[in-house]
Amino acid sequence: MRLTLEKLPALKPTEVHSATRLDELEKKVSTEGFWTTPIWIDETTKIVIDGHHRLELAKRLNLNIVPCFNFNYKKELSVYSRDENKIISHSDVIHAGLSKTPLGYKKTRHEFHGNIFETYIPLSILRFVDE
Incomplete structure (x- = not known):
């Protein structure tokens, strides 16, 4: 896993978001x-693994770039369905992002068995930096 700054158009969502949750997050971050919590993405495909509300917030706030944790998705993360009657694979999640067919709201849960840290990057920097 490595921390990078990514341009928004490169990131591909795999789930939908809640408008209510997005409004709550906007109040907190504003x-x-x-920006304290990086978005989790696959380092190769740039699909969003975790952080769909943060991705939508970045768009709403007109940010140019966002901090992201880049993972070797299949090697570093485990994926589980939040629906106990369904099995989901890494390939299912990747397909959802690449085909632009989201899995729904909060359909997956991912686990990383390493250390995660927060960032403290001023929003003003993320608005004006164009990497």
Whole structure:
């Protein structure tokens, strides 16, 4: 896993988001003025693994780039369906992102068995930096 700054158009969502949750997140982030939680993405395909609300928030705030944790998805993360009657694979998630057919709202759960850290990047920097 490595931390990078990614341009928004490169990121491909795999799930849909909740408008209510997005509004709550906007209030929190706008009040703090910092981006603290990187979006999780696959390093090869740039599909979003975790952070769909943050991706939509970045679009709403007109950010140019966002911090992302890049993972070797199949090697570094485990994936589970939140629906106990369904099995989901890494390939299912990758297909959802590449084909632009989201899996739905909160359909997957991912686990990483390493250390995750927060970032404290001012929103103003993410608006104006064009990597």
